[in-house]
Amino acid sequence: MGDHMHFIVEKLNQEPFRKNYNLVSFDSLESVQLLQLLNDVLGEIDPKHAVDIREELPEQTAKRMLNLLGILKYKPPGSVSDLSAFRQGLVTGSKPVIHPLLHWLLQRTSELKKRAYLARFLVKLEVPAEFLQDDTVADINKQYEELMEAFKNLHKEYEQLKISGLSTAEIRRDISAMEEEKDQLVKRVERLKKRVETVQNHQRMLEIARQLRLEKEREESLAQQKQEQKSQLFHAEQRLQRAQLQLKEMQDAVADSKPESLMKKLEEEMNFHSYLVTEKLPRELESKKASVYLLQKVLAEPAMTQSDLTALQSEINEVNAQMNQLIEKRMMKYEPTDSKFSMYRQQASIISRKKEAKAEELQAAKEELARLERQVQQRSSQAHELEGSEILTEDEVKQYVSKLRSKNTLYKKKRLEIAEITAEYGILQRTEELLKQRHEAIQQQLQMIEEKKGIPGYSYTQEELEKVSAVKSEIDEMKGQTLDNMSEMVKKLNAVVAEKKASLAPVIKELRQLRQKCQELTQERDEKKIQYDSCAAGLESNRSALEQEVKGLLEECAQEESNYRYIHCMKRSLEVQLQRAKEEMKAYVSPDPQERRQAMREQYTRMILEQENLGKKLREKQKVVRESHGPNMKQRKMWQDFEQLMECKRECFQKQQNQAAIGQVIQEGGKDRLVL
Numbered sequence: 001m002g003d004h005m006h007f008i009v010e011k012l013n014q015e016p017f018r019k020n021y022n023l024v025s026f027d028s029l030e031s032v033q034l035l036q037l038l039n040d041v042l043g044e045i046d047p048k049h050a051v052d053i054r055e056e057l058p059e060q061t062a063k064r065m066l067n068l069l070g071i072l073k074y075k076p077p078g079s080v081s082d083l084s085a086f087r088q089g090l091v092t093g094s095k096p097v098i099h100p101l102l103h104w105l106l107q108r109t110s111e112l113k114k115r116a117y118l119a120r121f122l123v124k125l126e127v128p129a130e131f132l133q134d135d136t137v138a139d140i141n142k143q144y145e146e147l148m149e150a151f152k153n154l155h156k157e158y159e160q161l162k163i164s165g166l167s168t169a170e171i172r173r174d175i176s177a178m179e180e181e182k183d184q185l186v187k188r189v190e191r192l193k194k195r196v197e198t199v200q201n202h203q204r205m206l207e208i209a210r211q212l213r214l215e216k217e218r219e220e221s222l223a224q225q226k227q228e229q230k231s232q233l234f235h236a237e238q239r240l241q242r243a244q245l246q247l248k249e250m251q252d253a254v255a256d257s258k259p260e261s262l263m264k265k266l267e268e269e270m271n272f273h274s275y276l277v278t279e280k281l282p283r284e285l286e287s288k289k290a291s292v293y294l295l296q297k298v299l300a301e302p303a304m305t306q307s308d309l310t311a312l313q314s315e316i317n318e319v320n321a322q323m324n325q326l327i328e329k330r331m332m333k334y335e336p337t338d339s340k341f342s343m344y345r346q347q348a349s350i351i352s353r354k355k356e357a358k359a360e361e362l363q364a365a366k367e368e369l370a371r372l373e374r375q376v377q378q379r380s381s382q383a384h385e386l387e388g389s390e391i392l393t394e395d396e397v398k399q400y401v402s403k404l405r406s407k408n409t410l411y412k413k414k415r416l417e418i419a420e421i422t423a424e425y426g427i428l429q430r431t432e433e434l435l436k437q438r439h440e441a442i443q444q445q446l447q448m449i450e451e452k453k454g455i456p457g458y459s460y461t462q463e464e465l466e467k468v469s470a471v472k473s474e475i476d477e478m479k480g481q482t483l484d485n486m487s488e489m490v491k492k493l494n495a496v497v498a499e500k501k502a503s504l505a506p507v508i509k510e511l512r513q514l515r516q517k518c519q520e521l522t523q524e525r526d527e528k529k530i531q532y533d534s535c536a537a538g539l540e541s542n543r544s545a546l547e548q549e550v551k552g553l554l555e556e557c558a559q560e561e562s563n564y565r566y567i568h569c570m571k572r573s574l575e576v577q578l579q580r581a582k583e584e585m586k587a588y589v590s591p592d593p594q595e596r597r598q599a600m601r602e603q604y605t606r607m608i609l610e611q612e613n614l615g616k617k618l619r620e621k622q623k624v625v626r627e628s629h630g631p632n633m634k635q636r637k638m639w640q641d642f643e644q645l646m647e648c649k650r651e652c653f654q655k656q657q658n659q660a661a662i663g664q665v666i667q668e669g670g671k672d673r674l675v676l
Helices: 002-012 023-027 031-045 058-071 083-092 095-107 109-122 135-164 168-197 202-255 259-300 306-333 338-387 394-453 458-589 593-598 600-675
Strands: none
Touching: 002 023, 002 095, 031 058, 031 095, 031 109, 058 083, 058 109, 083 095, 095 109, 109 135, 168 202, 202 338, 259 338, 458 600
């Protein structure tokens, strides 16, 4: 446990918590603080839980935390295996419950973050079966499941991309390489443009290439539209098949039934639905309301301990015992005439229970039928997507089953034949072994007879000679057949060569003419190419010279433009200065003293006079300061000496007072001794 606490404190002191705890401060946390700390850790895992627990009820906090822990698949340790005790400890902030939970959460934070993130999208919303009977709800639920599968695939691809290890440096290198390739492609395009510009009708060729590209794009879009229309046609065919099937069922029902049977069937359905509406569903609704009321009452009550549960169990047992006693007393008080009514009551209750059971079975059968129909539709759509073929009808399925049966019988026959052949093969193999044994015995007897007669190996030599002669005869036959085959093959090849020569003669003649024409065109092309290269070289030199000249003229133009702008600015500044000089001259010459004061000359004159007066005053002040500097310094020195003298006197006075106090104490001590 100490290691766990040390690990928890270490993790809480790191990012992103930064709690600055030690073992003592962490162990001294109160229950509310522990719950808030647990909530902060859960909020780091799932941001939806980053709330203040003081702003919500303890039951809401416990419910929210238990839901998240259920999603994270947390299992309480053995000491708190009881869920009620664990829930109570989570509500009260018990340390034996919170500490292991914190250790488990902090030990696998990254994994739990990922699980909490995926739970927001992968926890399936359960829709009741009766709602799925609606086509709109079923389609929306199907889209929801498809989107969930798509999210799973995208998340797997994302994880694979993360594992693949693409770093920023590699991406930058790829980007730089792609930029270099882009520059090279731009240069190549420019070179190709320059080459194409010299070709005749290059604009028309470019326009044709552009139109070809547009037509290809249009072809791709049309192919995509065709595929979409095929899928729409498939879905329409499916809907048509479903409608035809329903129509056929209705026609069969109408053809095989009479008005009386239809009315009877409708009455049965009406009775069934009225029973559901008037008896079964209200009773179930009341029972559900009662259970919900009880659950709310249980939630509103405080958490119960084991002792409370045992007390409640004992009360329940006592009440059950009292009920049994009352039932026995009531049965003992019954009169014999009431036995018939009790029998009828029992029969009525049995019939009502059977009726409820049959109604539930019928409802379950209808739900199962609807589910199976949906599965059939899904499987048919999947089969069509996989194979691209139409769904088999009932007659085709029957034909297919009959074919399978015939093939099964044929398979059984062949299997019996194989078994007979296998048995016969075993018999023949045994016969072969017996014959081999007899042959070996006869060979041994023959060798013994040859040794007695003095001609050992005679039979073996004779057999070898017979084998050699047989092989020689076979080889001779094969040689004869080979020679015949070769002669026939040579004849066929000669005939084929003659036919090919006859058929290729006009082609060869045409090919010779085309070769001669190709040589002439090649020679003409070389001459044209030489002319083109010389013309291109001349034009290239002229172009470079013109570019240099244009470049020089542009630089000269830029220089002249900058000079013009500089001169224009100088002119504007001189005009402004001239205008100011004219206004100054006009104000200076004006007879009006008010305007004359506004003149710059008058203003500067006044400022000069003011500065001269100020300088004169400052010089006089400087003179006074210089004259009084010596006496002032002397007076400052005298004040410093006076301050030191007074400080010395203060110290002497304090010493004198201390000595007087000590002497007085000594005198008082002497008087006391004299008195004693």
